[in-house]
Amino acid sequence: MPLSGTMLAVSAFAEQVTAIDLGTSRAPQSLSRSMSLASGTGAGKADRVFSDRRTLAASGTEDLDLAGVLIDAFGATITFARIKGLVIAAAAGNTNNVVVGAASSNPWATLLGATHTLTVRPGGFVAVGTGVADAIGYAVTASTGDLLKIANSGAGSAVTYDIHIIGASA
Template sequence: MTVKATVTARMDIVQRGGNDFGTDKFSPVVEAVLNTANGTGANQADIVFVDEREVSESSNDDLDLAGALSDAFGATVAAAEVVAILIINAPRTGTANASDLTIGGATNAFEGFLGGTSPTIGPIKPGGFVMIGAGDAAGIGTVTGGSADELRIANGSGGAATYQVAILARSA
């Protein structure tokens, strides 16, 4: 199997109004693009995990990045470094969730892109998303099997939540 990916974060904005120079339109585009080839070095990845998952109300879904997940072809996901993560608090189709999600806080937490002691990101409101990526040699963080390999998705109150997750990683 080979992996090639383009990760894009983009805001295309139009703001209208008057100013001292008479221009009534401001149209900034802020964009970051990460292109990866197959491999385990800088700007490369060889592991993909994409899934739509459900986490019960007031419960956690701990994604073990070092040996417990399977990719779309049945291969075991055994990440050494994570290159990019996208988490969307919504199912692909159907009704929106009613509860917030929080990322982080697992017992054997993968905290590569998080800082401090037991850090988390959230709340991610229904319909909201979080994306982070870095193509350099270290990616967004190192995975250590058995001690720093769990990405926790925690659900607050309001009912079960269906979310989408996409992880791009390296095996070495």
């Protein structure tokens, strides 16, 4: 099933301001990146997407199997061979953090390594994208390197997070 309008964009802007003798000095600083992907599996292309809002019980964890278990919006099973974009956003109402990475077996290690994690604080988000010239992206190896662990950092309350994965089947 072809994808259309696949895009990931991130933008940051800040301006430092200070008073000087005869006015105000400003130093605007910005960084923006975006990628638009055509439908397919090569460089600058994607043909699979998974998007969901999920909740983990207090101290709960789950392993998202990127190769053959996730279900797309039309009920079809998705097998990613390469991840081109990933966005994870923790709900603002969470008390605990959402921890990403370090599955105990078969970890998807091409992004964070096998044992590293990333903490997404309540209301926070993380976004990762590849360049449009990148044909490889973040490789997924079925059965040995395909589990993305998501964990609730603490006891006492559940956490909710949104996840959006864009990738290719080959």
